[in-house]
Amino acid sequence: MANPTAAVLVIGDEILSGRTRDANLNHLAVQLGEHGIDLEEARFVRDVHEQIVGAVNELRKSWDHVFTTGGIGPTHDDITADAVAAAFGAEIGVREDARSILEEHCRNLGLELNDGRLRMARIPGDALLIANSVSAAPGFSLGNVHVMAGVPKIFRAMLADKLRSIPGGSPQISRSLDLNTVESELAEPLATIADEYADLQIGSYPFRTEFRRGVSIVIKGTDKERVLSAEAEARLAFSELLAD
């Protein structure tokens, strides 16, 4: 059976303006891979209501799961929760279960539950809360859309919580060979192997370090025997080019 599929929607001006670098995509990709969920698409949009609504609605219809990151904090530019509610046509307001979590957190730390903090208790309709073991304010899942924070430490904590309740598939098996050559020299024999193993993903990736350059052949799939068989065939075909 095919693995579940997923997309990620990264929300916020700061990455698209070049001010900061994305720090969540790679972590999500690795975690989903280990969980047997195929990450098929990533989108980055600005803090613009219509853009978030449009992307959420396209992605949730195309893939089994949508993970969003960013825009669920206390300030005026945190508009993700409202946009996701709008995408589903769901009501949104301060929900008692989320409010209780924030109240307890504030009480423990001697903080005031002001309007900014209360904004983080706005949860749409019958969404399921996602636990935040770092700073309490929860994420939520509405249908197949999982709404999480953008701050990497909080994102990771929320993702770990969420993945416990999502059934995974078969983890990808991956094998790679480093070859002392350039891509142009191996394109034809590699295409022959890729044709024969059309059920696997076979890619070639040039690399360059200070001391040498070469090409990594990467063979991936969920059927371990097929992956190992393709690897053996590639090792034979490229035996004279194999790097140590």
Next chain:
Amino acid sequence: MANPTAAVLVIGDEILSGRTRDANLNHLAVQLGEHGIDLEEARFVRDVHEQIVGAVNELRKSWDHVFTTGGIGPTHDDITADAVAAAFGAEIGVREDARSILEEHCRNLGLELNDGRLRMARIPGDALLIANSVSAAPGFSLGNVHVMAGVPKIFRAMLADKLRSIPGGSPQISRSLDLNTVESELAEPLATIADEYADLQIGSYPFRTEFRRGVSIVIKGTDKERVLSAEAEARLAFSELLAD
């Protein structure tokens, strides 16, 4: 007049599978910002023909420019040129001007112009070539879609060539203040300033280093006087929280 808008489409399995980290988005965002082009969206898709075609067609209708990176090398998994041609309904084949460039490059280096290398001379219809000062094989622009390599060094060279021929807009002016607080404490006064300066982008970004945590307020826009005025107002409103 509003700045031109742009999207980037990053093509390839390697980032979505978690094997490698994206290395081009931040560079593109910074370069476009300096050129006065607003980067509005980024998408990452796999090496799947239909996904690339669909994304190219959506993005080219939504934004003034689309920059693609990845999938224009010599191997079987390099399918970007064909997919972009299909998105436009354009013919594609080895084009003489591109072939000449590769022939000369191979002659200079004593290499054979084999089928793999010739694949990189496949250029759709009447596309304009984009120069590659690193490894010769050109990118191309078809309509408002600019097709470039994924290898960072080559991507940067192609982007520099392309931006010379794209009219820019007004570069963004950006000012920031670091505050010794958390977002929840400044949400309300910041929202008041953001309302007053609705023509600017005003965002808040929590940060955390080994020694302290705080929030950066970032104010951006193309009208320098307005940006400086909003900054002055924020400095006044948050004077007691300003970090050194």
